[in-house]
Amino acid sequence: GQQVMQIPQYQHVQEGEDFTTYCNSSTTLSNIQWYKQRPGGHPVFLIQLVKSGEVKKQKRLTFQFGEAKKNSSLHITATQTTDVGTYFCPSGANSKLTFGKGITLSVRP
Amino acid sequence: NAGVTQTPKFQVLKTGQSMTLQCAQDMNHEYMSWYRQDPGMGLRLIHYSVGAGITDQGEVPNGYNVSRSTTEDFPLRLLSAAPSQTSVYFCASSYSGSLYGYTFGSGTRLTIV
Numbered sequence: 001g002q003q004v005m006q007i008p009q010y011q012h013v014q015e016g017e018d019f020t021t022y023c024n025s026s027t028t029l030s031n032i033q034w035y036k037q038r039p040g041g042h043p044v045f046l047i048q049l050v051k052s053g054e055v056k057k058q059k060r061l062t063f064q065f066g067e068a069k070k071n072s073s074l075h076i077t078a079t080q081t082t083d084v085g086t087y088f089c090p091s092g093a094n095s096k097l098t099f100g101k102g103i104t105l106s107v108r109p
Numbered sequence: 110n111a112g113v114t115q116t117p118k119f120q121v122l123k124t125g126q127s128m129t130l131q132c133a134q135d136m137n138h139e140y141m142s143w144y145r146q147d148p149g150m151g152l153r154l155i156h157y158s159v160g161a162g163i164t165d166q167g168e169v170p171n172g173y174n175v176s177r178s179t180t181e182d183f184p185l186r187l188l189s190a191a192p193s194q195t196s197v198y199f200c201a202s203s204y205s206g207s208l209y210g211y212t213f214g215s216g217t218r219l220t221i222v
Contacts, residue, residue: 033210042199043152045210088152094203095140095159097211098168101151 004032004091004100012106019076021103023089032072034063035088037102043088081107111135115200115214122190122221130185130217132200138212139205141183142167143175145196146216152199158183159205190221 004025013019023032031050035043047056049065049072056063060083062075076083088102116131134141142157154167156175164175172194174186183202187194197218201211 031208035210042213042215043201043211045212048208048210050208094209095205096154096157096165096167097142098154099144099152101149 003027004029004089006087006089006100006103008103009101010104010106012108013079014108015081016078019079019083019105020073021087021105022071022073024071025091026070028069029072029091030069032065032089033097034072034074035090035099035102036085037088038085041085043099076105079105079107081109083107113200113202113212113214115198115217117217118215119218120220122187122219124190124192124221126190128187128190130187130198130200130219132183132185132214133181134183134200134202134212135181136202136204136212137180138202139180140203140211141177142201142211143173143183143185144199144201145169145194146199147196155185155198187219192221195219195221 004023033048034046037043053067054065060077064073086102086104088099090097090099092098113134139160143155144152146152153169158164158177161180197216199216200214203211
């Protein structure tokens, strides 16, 4: 099945800095979803990308699907303490999503 | 709509006891899944279902049973609780097709002593 890698597992930034993380796959993806889980909370669906090169924005968050549909990026402009949490890009068929460890973002105020 | 409702929110069990974690959704979603989350391990898929009467195993199914007699409900049964099953359990549901994300319940924090 499709396997998406997120590296590193942890990242620390100063409040106000920009932050970018990537999800990479060795195979072509049909689509990619992003989720955010706040500390102590449950995962929340953020967005789905389907088309090659697709870019979607949600306020300070920008999501991009690679031209070859093998990678995706999440860029956060001017991070805030509210951005703290773990971001997942699960892989697999929609009926059987596997989430992995995600990337945990901490923000120093 | 209530979304995905999980009960109980917290539970302490003794080793060897059995219990059922409840999950119900009111969105008429075909897909439902159970995940467990342990520190540093991310979310791991236990069992999933693509519709009433259809279930299948995920990454870590041992020690757990599921059934899906209705579209709304997807209970997770621990047959004989072990300390290794101490975890936070999340139920999630989604429409079929590739265009929709999953809605998660707020989780059940389970401790096996």
